[in-house]
Amino acid sequence: MSRPFARITTTLLVSALFATTAHAAPSADGIVVYNAQHESLTKSWVEGFTKETGIKVTVRNGSDSEMGNQIVQEGAASPADVFLTENSPAMVLVDNAKLLAPLSPATTAQVDPAFRPAHGRWVGIAARSTVFVYNKNRLTPKELPKSMLDLAKPEWKGRWGAAPAGADFQAIVSALLEQKGEAATLAWLKAMKTNAQPYKGNSVVMKAVNASQIDGGVIYHYYYFGDQNKTGENSKNTALHYFKQQDPGAFVSISGGGVLASSKHKEEAQAFLKWITGKGGQNILRTENSFEYAVGQGAQSNPKLVPLKDLDAPKIDASRLNSRKTVELMTQAGLL
Amino acid sequence: MAAHDSPTSTAGLRRPGRQVPLWLQGSSLLVSLLALLPVVFIVAISIQTGWNTVVQLVFRPRVAELLLNTSLLVILTVPLCTLLGVTLAWLTERSTLPARGCWRMLAVAPLAVPAFVHSYAWISLLPAFNGVSAAVLLSVIAYTPFIYLPVSAALRRMDPALEDSAASLGLTPLAVFRRVTLPQLKLAIWGGGLLVSLHLLAEYGLYAMLRFDTFTTAIFDQFQSSFNGPAANMLAGVLALCCLGLLWLEAGTRGNARYARLGSGSARQMTPARLGAWTVPALLLCLLSGVLSLGVPLITLGHWLWKGGIEAWQNDSLWPALQQTVLLGLLGAVLTVLAAVPLAWLSVRAVSRLQRLQESCNYITSALPGIVTALALVTITIHYARPLYQTIVTILLAYLLMFLPRALVSLRAGIAQAPAELEQAAGSLGSTPGQALRRVTLPLAAPGAAAGLAMVFLAISNELTATLLLAPNGTRTLATGFWAMTSEIDYMMAAPYALLMVLLSLPLTWLLHDHSKRSAGR
Numbered sequence: 122m123s124r125p126f127a128r129i130t131t132t133l134l135v136s137a138l139f140a141t142t143a144h145a146a147p148s149a150d151g152i153v154v155y156n157a158q159h160e161s162l163t164k165s166w167v168e169g170f171t172k173e174t175g176i177k178v179t180v181r182n183g184s185d186s187e188m189g190n191q192i193v194q195e196g197a198a199s200p201a202d203v204f205l206t207e208n209s210p211a212m213v214l215v216d217n218a219k220l221l222a223p224l225s226p227a228t229t230a231q232v233d234p235a236f237r238p239a240h241g242r243w244v245g246i247a248a249r250s251t252v253f254v255y256n257k258n259r260l261t262p263k264e265l266p267k268s269m270l271d272l273a274k275p276e277w278k279g280r281w282g283a284a285p286a287g288a289d290f291q292a293i294v295s296a297l298l299e300q301k302g303e304a305a306t307l308a309w310l311k312a313m314k315t316n317a318q319p320y321k322g323n324s325v326v327m328k329a330v331n332a333s334q335i336d337g338g339v340i341y342h343y344y345y346f347g348d349q350n351k352t353g354e355n356s357k358n359t360a361l362h363y364f365k366q367q368d369p370g371a372f373v374s375i376s377g378g379g380v381l382a383s384s385k386h387k388e389e390a391q392a393f394l395k396w397i398t399g400k401g402g403q404n405i406l407r408t409e410n411s412f413e414y415a416v417g418q419g420a421q422s423n424p425k426l427v428p429l430k431d432l433d434a435p436k437i438d439a440s441r442l443n444s445r446k447t448v449e450l451m452t453q454a455g456l457l
Numbered sequence: 458m459a460a461h462d463s464p465t466s467t468a469g470l471r472r473p474g475r476q477v478p479l480w481l482q483g484s485s486l487l488v489s490l491l492a493l494l495p496v497v498f499i500v501a502i503s504i505q506t507g508w509n510t511v512v513q514l515v516f517r518p519r520v521a522e523l524l525l526n527t528s529l530l531v532i533l534t535v536p537l538c539t540l541l542g543v544t545l546a547w548l549t550e551r552s553t554l555p556a557r558g559c560w561r562m563l564a565v566a567p568l569a570v571p572a573f574v575h576s577y578a579w580i581s582l583l584p585a586f587n588g589v590s591a592a593v594l595l596s597v598i599a600y601t602p603f604i605y606l607p608v609s610a611a612l613r614r615m616d617p618a619l620e621d622s623a624a625s626l627g628l629t630p631l632a633v634f635r636r637v638t639l640p641q642l643k644l645a646i647w648g649g650g651l652l653v654s655l656h657l658l659a660e661y662g663l664y665a666m667l668r669f670d671t672f673t674t675a676i677f678d679q680f681q682s683s684f685n686g687p688a689a690n691m692l693a694g695v696l697a698l699c700c701l702g703l704l705w706l707e708a709g710t711r712g713n714a715r716y717a718r719l720g721s722g723s724a725r726q727m728t729p730a731r732l733g734a735w736t737v738p739a740l741l742l743c744l745l746s747g748v749l750s751l752g753v754p755l756i757t758l759g760h761w762l763w764k765g766g767i768e769a770w771q772n773d774s775l776w777p778a779l780q781q782t783v784l785l786g787l788l789g790a791v792l793t794v795l796a797a798v799p800l801a802w803l804s805v806r807a808v809s810r811l812q813r814l815q816e817s818c819n820y821i822t823s824a825l826p827g828i829v830t831a832l833a834l835v836t837i838t839i840h841y842a843r844p845l846y847q848t849i850v851t852i853l854l855a856y857l858l859m860f861l862p863r864a865l866v867s868l869r870a871g872i873a874q875a876p877a878e879l880e881q882a883a884g885s886l887g888s889t890p891g892q893a894l895r896r897v898t899l900p901l902a903a904p905g906a907a908a909g910l911a912m913v914f915l916a917i918s919n920e921l922t923a924t925l926l927l928a929p930n931g932t933r934t935l936a937t938g939f940w941a942m943t944s945e946i947d948y949m950m951a952a953p954y955a956l957l958m959v960l961l962s963l964p965l966t967w968l969l970h971d972h973s974k975r976s977a978g979r
Contacts, residue, residue, distance in 0.1 A: 153930055160941060179930050179931040180930075180931060181930040181931065182941070183681075184681045184682075186681065186682045186683055186684070187680060187681045187682070187683075187684050188684075189684075190683055190684030190685075190686065191684045191839075194684065194685070194839050194840075195839060195846075198843055200846075200847060200930060285678075286677075286678035286681055286682060287681070288681070288682075291682060318668075319668065319670075320668060321665050321666070321668065321944070322944050322945075322946075324944075324945055324946045325946060328584060328946055329584070332584050332585060334584075334585055355946060445683070448682045448683050448686070448688075451682070452514075452519070452679075452688050453517075455517070455518050455519040455522070457519070457675070457678050457679055457682055457688070
């Protein structure tokens with residue numbers, strides 16, 4: 122009886138080990154992408170890229186600041202070849218640690234100069250706009266806040282929501298910090314702690330607005346379009362308010378992509394970034410259901426979106442956005 | 458997990474000394490030292506962070522808020538769980554409630570539904586469901602079986618003679634229950650209550666969905682915003698202290714009264730108490746708890762499965778997730794049970810102070826929430842053990858540390874069933890102690906080992922936080938896949954993941970039900 126028991130155990134162990142290593146370990150010729158972008162969008166990019174080039178891509182999913190800090194700690198031995206973010210601050214964090222390799226000029230040239238830093242160590246791969254999503258039955262256009270900063274006023278207490286733990290909202294705060302300075306930002310965040318309902322995720326904020334639990338919320342534009350494109354069940358009572366007038370709430374955030382200096386597959390990694398900023402990758406932004414803005418030279422965004430040039434976004438140097446300071450201030454305000 | 462009935466018999470006790478093989482001692486010591494990693498990490502990181510920063514990060518309003526939330530959760534949930542668990546146990550074990558077997562199954566069944574699937578079911582039904590009342594209600598639903606199981610087992614094992622004597626001395630039935638029955642249930646209630654409290658502190662998915670912030674959800678938010686930043690680590694430190702505090706509280710108030718029956722012979726069968734006019738309310742209570750704990754998840758899950766149709770199953774990440782879950786579960790379970798063998802053997806055959814100390818190391822670590830252990834391992838591997846970073850070894854080690862006691866409990870019961878005399882006989886026929894262990898004890902302990910394997914496997918297959926932090930690149934399990942879908946409020950695509958997790962958990966539920974039946978000698 123002892124023999125079969127031992128044999129079964131050994132067989133199980135050995136076969137499981139083989140199967141797992143075969144599964145989890147990235148193949149020698151492929152690249153590893155640390156992805157903080159939406160999983161579905163990156164999946165479409167990866168599929169298109171692999172189909173065209175035959176290069177395998179292993180994706181690790183996470184969120185902006187988590188992975189940015191992770192890469193910094195991993196340092197020169199990071200397993201990642203490429204880093205994709207939803208917003209710029211995490212990219213800046215990695216760049217400040219001198220961990221990014223210069224991108225090939227062919228790649229940077231493909232991207233509209235408004236959506237990439239001049240130094241060329243990372244580029245924009247997509248863009249998203251801050252919006253105030255509101256419940257049409259509870260707010261008339263006249264009652265809407267004129268500025269995102271108005272949400273700190275007492276009359277908004279308990280009436281709005283956001284997802285403070287998410288990278289998106291933190292990017293909006295980092296832009297506020299860059300625009301208005303530390304003291305004003307901390308004051309606004311403290312008011313937010315009193316006034317706002319915290320949610321886990323932007324789609325949950327929109328769902329709560331739709332269900333009249335709150336009057337409005339600060340999120341990005343594409344959650345609305347994505348839901349409208351599906352069943353609309355989480356957005357049918359809502360509409361989007363664009364702050365415009367270069368308000369902090371009109372911030373347009375750049376999703377970034379970069380190749381790590383430590384990458385052992387630089388050629389493939391560069392090819393991947395070239396592909397997603399090129400025709401194939403940017404086309405996916407227009408035709409598929411991500412509803413993020415395209416940033417390639419001359420690339421068209423989804424026609425359902427309000428054109429980028431009409432958004433009157435504040436002019437902010439994306440390479441100066443500071444994620445650590447932002448998280449510090451939010452921790453100080455008790456939001457984290 | 459539940460129904461800890463540790464064998465206290467000393468029949469197999471062997472004189473400690475040279476007979477204990479060195480490799481057994483060594484490997485059990487190694488496992489226990491590994492178990493200390495998270496605690497060492499917290500102490501070291503606090504020292505490294507520096508006192509001023511620690512004070513700044515620990516003594517702030519947010520921490521007070523989290524402390525309040527977490528204590529409120531424990532203070533409200535544990536008594537409610539106890540009340541419901543003991544009532545259900547008494548009704549199904551001691552009363553004339555119709556169809557008791559059926560209600561027994563139903564009382565254990567919520568265990569087949571992972572806690573974060575419970576919240577998924579409720580939140581997709583009632584989107585406005587949140588806050589402390591929602592958190593308490595769902596915690597009671599999800600965790601009452603942890604009290605029900607040990608209490609019903611204790612009720613079944615109890616000798617009715619004591620209660621009869623009390624009644625014959627003039628006590629009313631209620632007084633008999635309060636003064637005779639309840640004290641005998643104390644150990645079961647305390648143990649179950651501790652288990653529930655530790656789950657309340659460790660659970661992430663359930664409370665994240667209900668927007669109820671506890672230490673665990675706040676640590677996760679910090680992790681998302683700063684990886685293993687000092688704020689996350691300090692919150693983990695406070696959370697670890699809370700867990701240790703609970704362990705200490707339980708050990709300090711449990712008491713050491715003995716409740717075993719003396720004398721020979723076997724206990725008489727219990728005569729069930731007549732419910733009479735109470736039958737209908739009792740049935741209604743059982744029905745209500747069944748509907749809330751099983752009806753709601755099944756109905757919402759069915760709804761989303763129906764709505765998603767065949768398309769939801771054609772998701773090409775679903776099957777690899779199932780495959781990876783099963784693989785991680787199998788590897789983790791085998792490894793954990795193997796690591797538990799030396800400890801279990803020593804705890805039955807060569808009880809010593811060192812061995813007791815080792816065992817408590819393992820219990821303390823497994824009482825820590827997965828997120829604390831995971832944070833510790835991320836930081837340690839990234840800085841000091843880079844070849845292990847993001848490998849399957851690290852995640853398996855996390856599972857080992859978190860779930861070792863589950864394997865230990867089952868394994869110990871199994872080894873206790875293999876008498877030491879058989880090993881001695883093998884020794885006299887020329888086997889080394891190692892050979893004797895392998896050829897004699899282990900095969901006899903196989904059923905216990907199998908139970909341990911199942912327990913650990915299922916704990917791994919529903920594990921969320923440590924897996925999110927430590928999984929190798931490209932790994933996706935059912936739990937993390939389900940979490941990704943629900944975060945996007947894609948309830949339809951999440952449903953197949955949830956169903957697969959429930960199906961994987963069914964055998965465990967059955968096993969626990971069966972185990973508690975057999976431990977009562979039926």
